[in-house]
Amino acid sequence: MFKIWSLLSAMLIVIPGWAASKKPLKENPVFAEWTGPYQGVPPFDKIEVDDFQPAIEGAMKKALAEYQAIADNPEAPTFSNTMLPMERISLDLERVMLLFSIWNSNLSNEEIQKVEKDMAPKLAEFEDQVVQNKKLFDRLDTLYKKRTISQWSPEQERLVWDYHQSFVKKGAALNKKQKKRVAEINKRHAELTTQFSQNLLVDENEDHLLITNEKDLKGLPQWLIQSAKQEADKRNKKGWVIGNTRSSMEPFVTYCPNRDLREKAFKIWTARGDNGNKSDNNKVINEILKLRAERSKIMGYDSYAHWQLSDKMAKTPQQAMQLMMKVWKPAIKQVDKDVAAMQKIVDKEKGGFKIAPWDYRFYAEKLRKARYDFDMDSVKPYLQLPNLQAAMFWMAKELYGFEFSKLEDIPVFHPDVTVFKVTKKNKTVGLWYFDPYARQGKRSGAWMNAYRIQHRISGDVLPIVSNNSNFVKAGEGETTKVSWSDAETMFHEFGHALHGLSSNVTYPSLAGTSTARDFVEFPSQIHEDWLSTPEVLKFLTNDEGEVLPQKLVKKLKRAASFNEGFATTEYLASALVDMKLHLIEKPDVNPKNFEKQTLDDLGMPSEIVMRHRMPQFAHIFSGEGYSAGYYSYLWSDVLRHDAFKAFLEAKGPYDKAVAKRFQKNILSVGNTVDPGQAFKNFRGRAPKVKALLQSKGFVR
Ligand SMILES: [Zn+2]
Structure with a gap:
């Protein structure tokens, strides 16, 4: 995700007086x-x-x-x-x-x-x-x-x-009267979306799980215990505090063996923005939806979703829904199978309960171990940040001829940020800024920014891009190590950066990553696929200098599509609710009822909840970037898997001719070509869904 300037981070408690700059x-x-x-x-x-x-x-x-x-x-x-x-x-x-x-x-x-x-x-x-x-x-x-x-x-x-x-x-x-109303709507809408984010922040900052008994830390990863201690110190609390953010809550419910605590944590986490207090988002959501529907009607569209998709690659809500349902059915089938296997573990342990949403991640880990004898944490010692960075650079050179060299003396906004010059055949292509570590005041997640867009309307202007993430920085004298999914994220965001750096167009509005929302994740997602190529895996060594063992690589690959049923279902539940919400012509929505009814109709497995429940669905309510657009990740994912197959059908992931074709037709054209046409220019045909379903293990 990138370029959503209304997405906030950090604390919001009191608003101090405002002093404007006196500079001319x-x-x-x-x-x-x-x-x-x-x-x-x-x-x-x-x-x-x-x-x-x-x-x-x-x-x-x-x-x-x-x-x-x-x-x-x-x-x-x-x-x-x-x-x-x-x-x-x-x-x-x-x-x-x-x-x-x-x-x-x-x-x-x-x-x-x-x-x-x-x-x-x-x-x-x-x-x-x-x-x-x-x-x-x-x-x-x-x-x-x-x-x-x-x-x-x-x-x-x-x-x-x-x-x-x-x-x-x-x-x-529009006519004058309509324009006046649209302007009123937009102004109110902007206030409401800001309100939504700031409400969410209040709950994320203030609500938390306090652990006072040391015994309850059993099973938790060491890094989580450490950060929980720090969090408690920060809040002047005795004990350990699990913050109300995804990066703390998710690992907690994955590893905590105490079922009551898991339930407590899960409920705090999924109730963000939904606590019936001052920061409750339910009314805000309803007003946002009403305004969006009214505005779309004025614009001449059946619904907000129709309006929103009119300039996307999918073009209509029906096309997006069709794709989602194609993937939804096999996904929930897979969940049924996985839940049955997890329930067997519970029964064998004489747990005496049925798998609930707060149990899913915990028992999925047990199932992973039982099925594949594989613990995701076992690869972490080999995922050293500097090695991953070197591997990304190597990939960029191999595929596109880009070379990265570190620059000193370029101003940065924090000492952790590093700057690299990117060259191709000794000619400067652009700059890449890298800000890897979490810190107070930084929003969560990972993203790419285009600091300067490539264009040629006033000389040959070089692009400047950045990658930002929230890895936990290692202590003095140690090397930062990340998880496998963090490593995938690194390659993903680097893919956005390569998209920006490859741009070769004249007009800035059409340059780099300024493409349709349901296309823009394609160049980033596809680069995740290079992480598990043997050439990149060779870069991954532990503190002793030993390369990631083949045995682990094999296990990692065998377990690659494990839990895809869960991941796809929790994501798609949110994407489907987003689309259905925005298809309502005259909304007056009680978010709780709407979620329940929609998910019931879809046959949502009761063991899973939406990845983002409505009162915390910042993608669609903190702004309009992803509203009626959360399906975009899936849409892009179809393109990604089908496109990567083009490499495999040739000489492999580093096939020079395919890479050249990919950069020429996809990475460099920005929005100068219709995205559907751009894909055809690269692949020689329209995208097919099969490669995506195969990657998730839903079909062979
Ligand atoms: Zn992305």
Whole structure:
């Protein structure tokens, strides 16, 4: 996931008074053009939090004036007097917003959250002022209508189409009264989505599981015990505190043998945003849904889902639903089989209970051990961060000819961040920033950011990308080791980075990762597949320098699709609920009832709950990036498995010709080509689902 600037992290308790920067705008480092080597780099060493609000407001004001100048141009609209200046305005705005999103995701605090809360409705208002500028849209519309008879390049034609459809999608073609209502809706919507995230944060920060009896730590991994101790110290509590975040709660319910504690933890975790208190999200959700449906109706769509999918690769909700149901059925069948096997373990142990959601992960681990004699933790000593990084670099060279060399003296926002120059045949391709470790104020999970988008509208501009994750940093003198799924995440995010670095287009709006949401995870997901190639596994050594033993590799591969029934079911339950929610034409939803009814109708196994229950489903309620779009991961996954097969059908994962074709047709084209066509250009045909089902072990 990347580029969701409204997603918050860290504490929200009291909002202090706000002091804006006294610097003149020209000297404001957030607002100013970047200077330094490599065509300028982010001025991380100069920024103060007080700079953000004036910079964002200044950037919006400047942009509005510039848009108005385009609109007021007495000359007839042309590509160069309309499209080009609009592209330049976006670049300036994005530069400012990007720096704010970096602080918001990596160094958040109360001040940053205050800026977000103040700015979210203003940004929504700003966007509407641009989209609803009639003279501006008329120019765009004129260009759009003559795009087929013009002498433009295919990329220019696509750019005009892209702007036009996104203006129309946001209501540019509506009448005055409709526009007014849409603007009201958008402003309120922005307030509500910010409210949703901030409510969620309250529950994630404040609720927790306190353990006071040392005996209850039995079975937990050492690192979890350590972090629980630290968490308790931080909160001035005696004992151990399991924080209310996925990275603490999930391992806790996976390893804690005490069933009552598992239940307690699981209930705290799945009740985020649903506690009937001040931070309850249920009413917020209902209002968001109502506004979304109303706005989609005004835009002329049957439902929000129809509106949202109109510019996606899937194109219609039906197409997305069809794919989801194709995978849902074999997934729940697999769950039935796994639950039966787990129940046998419970019965053999004379447990005297039926597997409940808080038991699933715990008994799945037991089943994994019984079936494959394999413990995921046994590979961890071989997953040293520096080795994984070296392996990723090696992969990038082998596939795309990219070479990485570390740079010193480039400003960073935290001492843990490292910067690399990326070259191909000695020519600089771009920069890659890496921020691997968890810290206070950094949002959870892993993501990629495009710090600067590749383009050629003012010289040959180099892309700058970053990868950020939340690995637990090792103590002094030790090497950081990560889990297998963390390693997959590293390759995944690096895939997004390679997508950004491979970009080779003219117009920034169409560059790099600016593709349809249901396509963008494809270039990242496919790179996960290179992690388990023998060439990469050779890089993985333990502290003694021994390579990951073949015996473990074999077990790892045999167990690769284990628990896919669970993972697919919990994910798809969320994706299906997301789509069905947004298909309602006149929503008035009680989230609890809706979840229950929808999941009952789908035949959801009672031993599993949704990966994200509605009151905590930040993907779809913290903003609009993934709303009616959570299916995107599955959609991209189909493309990923089918595309990787193209390598296997040739000489293997490092087949030079296929890699070249992949980079040329998928990684470098950004959004200059329709995503369905781009896939066909690479694969020679439309994508097939079979490779995905095989990878999950659902079919042979
Ligand atoms: Zn991703």
